[in-house]
Amino acid sequence: MLIHPWDRARDDTEWQRWLAVHDFGTLVVNGLDGEPPYAQPLHFVYDAERGEALTHLARPNPMWAALLANPEVVLSVVDDYAYVPGPWQAAPDTPPEHGTPTSFYAAVQLRCRAHVVDDPAEKAALLNRQVGHFQPEGGSAEAAVGEGPYSRLLSGLRGVRLEVTDVRAKFKYANHRAPEVQDRILEKLTERSGPGDAAAREHLLRRRA
Numbered sequence: 629m630l631i632h633p634w635d636r637a638r639d640d641t642e643w644q645r646w647l648a649v650h651d652f653g654t655l656v657v658n659g660l661d662g663e664p665p666y667a668q669p670l671h672f673v674y675d676a677e678r679g680e681a682l683t684h685l686a687r688p689n690p691m692w693a694a695l696l697a698n699p700e701v702v703l704s705v706v707d708d709y710a711y712v713p714g715p716w717q718a719a720p721d722t723p724p725e726h727g728t729p730t731s732f733y734a735a736v737q738l739r740c741r742a743h744v745v746d747d748p749a750e751k752a753a754l755l756n757r758q759v760g761h762f763q764p765e766g767g768s769a770e771a772a773v774g775e776g777p778y779s780r781l782l783s784g785l786r787g788v789r790l791e792v793t794d795v796r797a798k799f800k801y802a803n804h805r806a807p808e809v810q811d812r813i814l815e816k817l818t819e820r821s822g823p824g825d826a827a828a829r830e831h832l833l834r835r836r837a
Contacts, residue, residue, distance in 0.1 A: 629737060629796055634804040636797070638835070643736050643797035644676045650736075651761070653705035655683070655788075657691050657742075658698045666691035672703065672790070673761045674738075681738060681790040682754050684745075692744075692786065699742040703790055708827035709733035712802075716816045720808055732801050732828045739794040745787030748773045754787040801832040810836060 637643040651673065657666040668691055672683040681703055685691075695701065710732045718727030745751050752771040755778075759768055771778040802810055810832060817829040 629735060629798060631796060631798045632804070635800045637799060640795075642799070643795065644674075646734055646797075646799075647674050647705065647736050648676075650705050650707050650734075653703050655691075655790075656702040656704060657695045658700070660694050660697060663694070666694055671758070671762065673758050679792045681740065681792065682757055682787070683790070684751070684755060684758070684785050684787045687784050687786055689786075695742055695788075696744065701740050701742050701790070703738040703740055704735070705737075706733055706735045708824060708831060710817065710822070710824040710828040712813065713816075716813050717802070717805065717809060720806055730800075730802075732824075732831070733798075734800075734831060735798045737796045738790065738792050739796075740790035740792050743789040743791060745789055748782050751782050751785060751787045754789070755782075755785070799831055799835060801828060801835055803832075803835050 652669070652671050655666075655668045655670055655672075657668070659665050668685065668689070670683050670685065672681045674681045712730050712732055714727035714729040715724035716727060717730060718724045745754055752773055755771040759771075769776050769778065771782065773779060773782065802813055805813070814829055814832060817825040817832075
């Protein structure tokens with residue numbers, strides 16, 4: 629992922645706060661020899677204090693052999709995206725039709741070392757942490773070994789603890805454009821009010837400040 633200086637995260641806090649509420653991404657695993665990479669969409673829980681992400685997948689998932697052969701993986705998260713028409717980005721005193729269209733988006737890529745969790749008690753603890761994150765209001769029984777409604781399902785799952793070894797974060801929201809161009813983009817995003825436009829507008833305003 630190309631990251632220009634003006635698109636970089638200002639600090640770790642910026643991308644960590646964003647990732648805390650964007651908890652669905654794609655786990656990318658190197659393919660076995662001669663095979664393309666595996667790309668698995670999934671929910672996950674990111675723990676900033678421990679520097680890890682937690683997730684789980686069904687045991688029949690075809691990626692396990694590749695992950696065990698090479699546990700160096702990438703967890704990619706992209707959201708808050710919006711298409712920006714060329715005229716919106718035209719430089720001052722330039723014909724609108726000369727503006728360059730682009731995409732706004734936020735993206736965090738976590739390079740990780742994957743650790744497979746097969747111990748039943750550890751899997752149950754991992755699952756309960758995930759459910760606690762996504763269902764803080766409760767309403768579901770806890771996973772436990774040998775008891776409860778989910779005990780028989782544990783054997784059909786494998787947990788994954790993703791130890792984060794590197795982070796690449798990008799917030800692409802016209803931060804290098806002239807203030808009057810940014811003003812125009814903000815106005816147009818408000819007028820269009822399409823999917824993702826409000827989030828893109830908030831990012832532009834926040835990073836501009």
